[in-house]
Amino acid sequence: xxxxxxxxxxxxxxxxxxxxxxxxxxxxxxxxxxxxxxxxxxxxxxxxxxxxxxxxxxxxxxxxxxxxxxxxxxxxxxxxxxxxxxxxxxxxxxxxxxxxxxxxxxxxxxxxxxxxxxxxxxxxxxxxxxxxxxxxxxxxxxxxxxxxxxxxxxxxxx
Amino acid sequence: xxxxxxxxxxxxxxxxxxxxxxxxxxxxxxxxxxxxxxxxxxxxxxxxxxxxxxxxxxxxxxxxxxxxxxxxxxxxxxxxxxxxxxxxxxxxxxxxxxxxxxxxxxxxxxxxxxxxxxxxxxxxxxxxxxxxxxxxxxxxxxxxxxxxxxxxxxxxxxxxxxxxxxxxxxxxxxxxxxxxxxxxxxxxxxxxxxxxx
Numbered sequence: 001x002x003x004x005x006x007x008x009x010x011x012x013x014x015x016x017x018x019x020x021x022x023x024x025x026x027x028x029x030x031x032x033x034x035x036x037x038x039x040x041x042x043x044x045x046x047x048x049x050x051x052x053x054x055x056x057x058x059x060x061x062x063x064x065x066x067x068x069x070x071x072x073x074x075x076x077x078x079x080x081x082x083x084x085x086x087x088x089x090x091x092x093x094x095x096x097x098x099x100x101x102x103x104x105x106x107x108x109x110x111x112x113x114x115x116x117x118x119x120x121x122x123x124x125x126x127x128x129x130x131x132x133x134x135x136x137x138x139x140x141x142x143x144x145x146x147x148x149x150x151x152x153x154x155x156x157x158x
Numbered sequence: 159x160x161x162x163x164x165x166x167x168x169x170x171x172x173x174x175x176x177x178x179x180x181x182x183x184x185x186x187x188x189x190x191x192x193x194x195x196x197x198x199x200x201x202x203x204x205x206x207x208x209x210x211x212x213x214x215x216x217x218x219x220x221x222x223x224x225x226x227x228x229x230x231x232x233x234x235x236x237x238x239x240x241x242x243x244x245x246x247x248x249x250x251x252x253x254x255x256x257x258x259x260x261x262x263x264x265x266x267x268x269x270x271x272x273x274x275x276x277x278x279x280x281x282x283x284x285x286x287x288x289x290x291x292x293x294x295x296x297x298x299x300x301x302x303x304x305x306x307x308x309x310x311x312x313x314x315x316x317x318x319x320x321x322x323x324x325x326x327x328x329x330x331x332x333x334x335x336x337x338x339x340x341x342x343x344x345x346x347x348x349x350x351x352x353x354x355x
Contacts, residue, residue: 002192008199015206022213029220033351037237038223040285046240046349050321053309056328063330073328075321082328 050075050139058116066103080116080137088129096131097124107137116140239318243352244279244290252315253294258307268299270307273341280348290348291322297341301326304342311346320347 086099107118280290
């Protein structure tokens with residue numbers, strides 16, 4: 001039994017030594033400026049740059065897809081704010097609000113499209129021929145290379 | 159004679175279990191401390207191995223970041239944008255002098271004119287990086303020129319510009335039709351990381 005205990009203690013000491021070595025390497029990494037910045041990029045501590053051109057293109061496409069009109073484009077703190085105007089369909093229809101409902105279904109929480117997600121709409125005004133409401137879209141951060149898992153090289157022994 | 163041997167066998171049947179039981183109790187009494195010590199050693203080993211696993215997982219993340227940086231990728235370029243001091247000259251040059259502000263004979267679009275810039279060096283964030291701001295007023299012949307210029311600043315310029323606050327008169331019904339000159343105020347953020355003295 002004492003022999004087994006000796007072997008176990010030896011394994012424990014080896015694990016402790018390996019942990020100490022790994023912690024020393026981690027402390028060295030933490031002092032590396034490039035590694036620090038990469039870590040901050042990886043965990044979204046830094047606001048990623050928005051590609052404004054693709055955002056505006058997606059914004060225009062969103063209006064077409066939902067058959068509504070967006071008037072105004074304001075971006076602040078990763079939120080796009082605009083006014084939505086919906087008109088009654090040329091072939092009739094019950095109410096212009098149907099266009100806004102259509103947009104809500106397309107860009108709602110559970111069905112995010114493009115690079116943004118529609119925030120809750122709490123008020124709508126206007127007439128059955130034309131409805132309007134202010135809306136906000138939360139920009140969904142695109143996964144950066146820092147956040148992507150590192151591809152591991154495979155090698156084969158021939 | 160036969161009676162005496164019968165009594166002796168009977169005695170052995172009585173004494174043997176008692177002696178065996180006493181021997182087992184003695185063995186347990188003697189072995190218990192040793193077993194307890196071995197059990198404690200096993201617990202210590204399990205704890206040390208768990209700590210090692212957690213530490214190695216954390217180390218692996220840093221090694222992964224190092225490998226990505228060493229591969230000279232987009233990540234490396236992003237890091238280089240941030241890993242520099244706040245340079246008023248460099249930032250102003252990036253904003254005022256680029257392909258979007260210079261007249262381009264190959265393009266039909268008019269250049270963007272930067273009419274006003276004011277910088278604020280900002281301060282250190284809790285994560286150790288610094289965050290500055292630039293208020294810029296831009297005039298252009300159309301919205302698309304403004305969009306292209308700002309996209310360049312926030313993606314391909316030498317500094318880590320971010321789009322903090324912008325208001326564009328976009329109307330999706332008038333897409334492509336609005337060619338009037340517009341003037342737009344924009345607030346840009348700038349990440350930087352000076353050397354500590």
